[in-house]
Amino acid sequence: MIEYVPAFTNVTIYYDCFQAAKLTQDYNVLSPYEVLKSMVEKILLQINVKEDQVQEIVEIPVCYGGEYGPDLEIVAKHNQLTADEVIKIHSDELYLIYMIGFAPGFPYLGGLSDKIATPRRQSPRLKIPAGTVGIAGNQTGVYPIETPGGWQLIGRTPLKLFNPESSTPTLLKAGNYIRFIPISPNEYEQLLEVED
Amino acid sequence: MSIKIIKPGLLSTIQDTGRKGYQKFGIIESGAMDSFAHRAANILVGNDMDAAAIEITILGPTILFTENSLIAICGGDFTVTINGKRLPQWCPVFVSEGSVLKFSGAKSQIRSYLAIAGGFDLPKEMGSYSTYLRAGIGGYMGRELRVGDVLNVGKTKYSLGSFPTDKSFIVISKYISNRVKPMYAANQVIRVIKGAQFDLFTQESKKLFFSKPYSVLPDSDRMGYRLEGATLALEQKQEMISAAVAFGTIQIPANGQPIILMADHQTTGGYPKIAQVISVDLPLLAQLNLGATIQFQEVTLQEAQSLYIKREQDLQQLQYIVKKELKNFIGGI
Numbered sequence: 001m002i003e004y005v006p007a008f009t010n011v012t013i014y015y016d017c018f019q020a021a022k023l024t025q026d027y028n029v030l031s032p033y034e035v036l037k038s039m040v041e042k043i044l045l046q047i048n049v050k051e052d053q054v055q056e057i058v059e060i061p062v063c064y065g066g067e068y069g070p071d072l073e074i075v076a077k078h079n080q081l082t083a084d085e086v087i088k089i090h091s092d093e094l095y096l097i098y099m100i101g102f103a104p105g106f107p108y109l110g111g112l113s114d115k116i117a118t119p120r121r122q123s124p125r126l127k128i129p130a131g132t133v134g135i136a137g138n139q140t141g142v143y144p145i146e147t148p149g150g151w152q153l154i155g156r157t158p159l160k161l162f163n164p165e166s167s168t169p170t171l172l173k174a175g176n177y178i179r180f181i182p183i184s185p186n187e188y189e190q191l192l193e194v195e196d
Numbered sequence: 197m198s199i200k201i202i203k204p205g206l207l208s209t210i211q212d213t214g215r216k217g218y219q220k221f222g223i224i225e226s227g228a229m230d231s232f233a234h235r236a237a238n239i240l241v242g243n244d245m246d247a248a249a250i251e252i253t254i255l256g257p258t259i260l261f262t263e264n265s266l267i268a269i270c271g272g273d274f275t276v277t278i279n280g281k282r283l284p285q286w287c288p289v290f291v292s293e294g295s296v297l298k299f300s301g302a303k304s305q306i307r308s309y310l311a312i313a314g315g316f317d318l319p320k321e322m323g324s325y326s327t328y329l330r331a332g333i334g335g336y337m338g339r340e341l342r343v344g345d346v347l348n349v350g351k352t353k354y355s356l357g358s359f360p361t362d363k364s365f366i367v368i369s370k371y372i373s374n375r376v377k378p379m380y381a382a383n384q385v386i387r388v389i390k391g392a393q394f395d396l397f398t399q400e401s402k403k404l405f406f407s408k409p410y411s412v413l414p415d416s417d418r419m420g421y422r423l424e425g426a427t428l429a430l431e432q433k434q435e436m437i438s439a440a441v442a443f444g445t446i447q448i449p450a451n452g453q454p455i456i457l458m459a460d461h462q463t464t465g466g467y468p469k470i471a472q473v474i475s476v477d478l479p480l481l482a483q484l485n486l487g488a489t490i491q492f493q494e495v496t497l498q499e500a501q502s503l504y505i506k507r508e509q510d511l512q513q514l515q516y517i518v519k520k521e522l523k524n525f526i527g528g529i
Contacts, residue, residue: 003217005440012440017501018508031498100222101464164333170221
């Protein structure tokens with residue numbers, strides 16, 4: 001196996017067909033694909049799914065609104081709420097990370113409240129700073145690197161979600177939970193200094 | 197030892213065989229678009245197949261060799277010269293100190309690989325030398341090569357000190373037979389296996405996909421090839437749940453026009469996958485110029501895997517022969 005990528009409903013396995021071909025006799029099968037299939041089926045039989053596994057929660061401090069979240073008011077208006085109500089609803093939820101994809105460490109999250117769901121912007125922004133927290137339809141997420149994007153931007157975290165020098169280069173992984181913690185612009189600047 | 201970039205060309209980046217094991221973190225694999233030409237170039241100079249090489253795109257660079265070097269250029273149909281003299285490709289070449297190597301524009305195969313004995317002395321990031329342009333990591337300072345860049349070359353096993361002074365380069369005999377080389381052409385039949393959602397397409401779409409030609413659109417790049425041709429549709433419109441994708445995955449977005457994911461593809465995708473290009477045909481695809489025509493042809497997974505195994509055996513055999521010959525040749529200088 002070269003690597004694997006877990007997603008919402010499946011796990012993709014990338015394997016070296018050349019290496020697997022050497023095992024066809026051992027597994028009494030015809031093709032490298034069947035070697036991998038036999039291996040995976042054997043492992044699946046041995047798996048014990050623990051329903052009560054401990055939830056690992058990653059807390060992400062977020063400075064909402066202002067220059068950090070220029071679309072907070074749009075999200076509030078769209079849902080006939082005040083900005084503070086949007087912040088409260090967004091930071092009260094616990095979000096499950098279903099999958100990491102799209103960009104380094106970008107989490108596909110479940111659990112956004114319908115009360116603050118907001119459609120994407122008509123035209124995407126060309127540059128969204130790293131750490132920006134956004135909403136698109138009934139999804140919420142946080143951008144680990146500067147990218148273009150059409151999400152409604154409601155805040156920003158000073159945390160580094162992507163660090164190529166680390167052995168685990170991204171802060172988040174599939175299966176973890178996220179909680180957003182509201183912070184002030186002052187706290188944001190202080191935390192940013194610590195991160196740097 | 198080092199080389200200096202006099203002119204960078206259109207898009208010259210450092211690439212190896214890709215960043216493996218980090219896709220679950222959303223970090224793309226990158227790596228050479230034409231992995232055959234990349235690995236062949238490395239083999240021909242006695243490097244490991246996965247060493248870093250320069251990937252050259254459409255308009256090639258001009259490079260100064262500050263010391264005697266052993267190089268190989270494999271891939272597209274560029275005209276390459278050293279000090280004005282035409283240089284053969286797909287073979288190892290000794291280049292003398294002070295020589296200037298120039299690439300002309302490519303005609304119909306647009307990517308070339310320059311490998312140098314010893315490889316490039318660069319830091320690996322997340323296990324790979326490959327340049328990941330969007331995240332600014334890997335390769336040479338996380339970016340494409342620019343005027344004045346100096347790339348240090350790693351230690352080579354061969355002593356390149358003594359060199360006949362009357363020559364700017366010496367070609368060592370050709371090693372790569374046409375039987376081993378992919379059948380590069382301006383337009384291609386590309387072999388695929390059915391994708392996970394193939395059966396969700398209409399009968400007509402399934403037929404069209406394998407019978408009508410598709411052309412490569414101008415906004416195609418290292419991330420993906422956008423194609424234009426017969427419009428394909430699902431039997432029933434439905435939202436897909438995002439899942440992992442691979443180099444060569446063919447997705448059909450809402451407009452019905454295929455996108456083939458290439459070396460810099462995102463790790464996950466949410467469009468229905470109609471097919472997957474077989475690994476041995478990825479180099480053919482990688483070399484296609486904008487406007488080229490593609491005809492898809494179906495093969496079985498078993499055929500695809502047999503072809504792959506044959507390809508790997510060919511490369512291993514090539515490596516074995518070249519290593520022996522290089523030793524003999526250099527011993528004789």
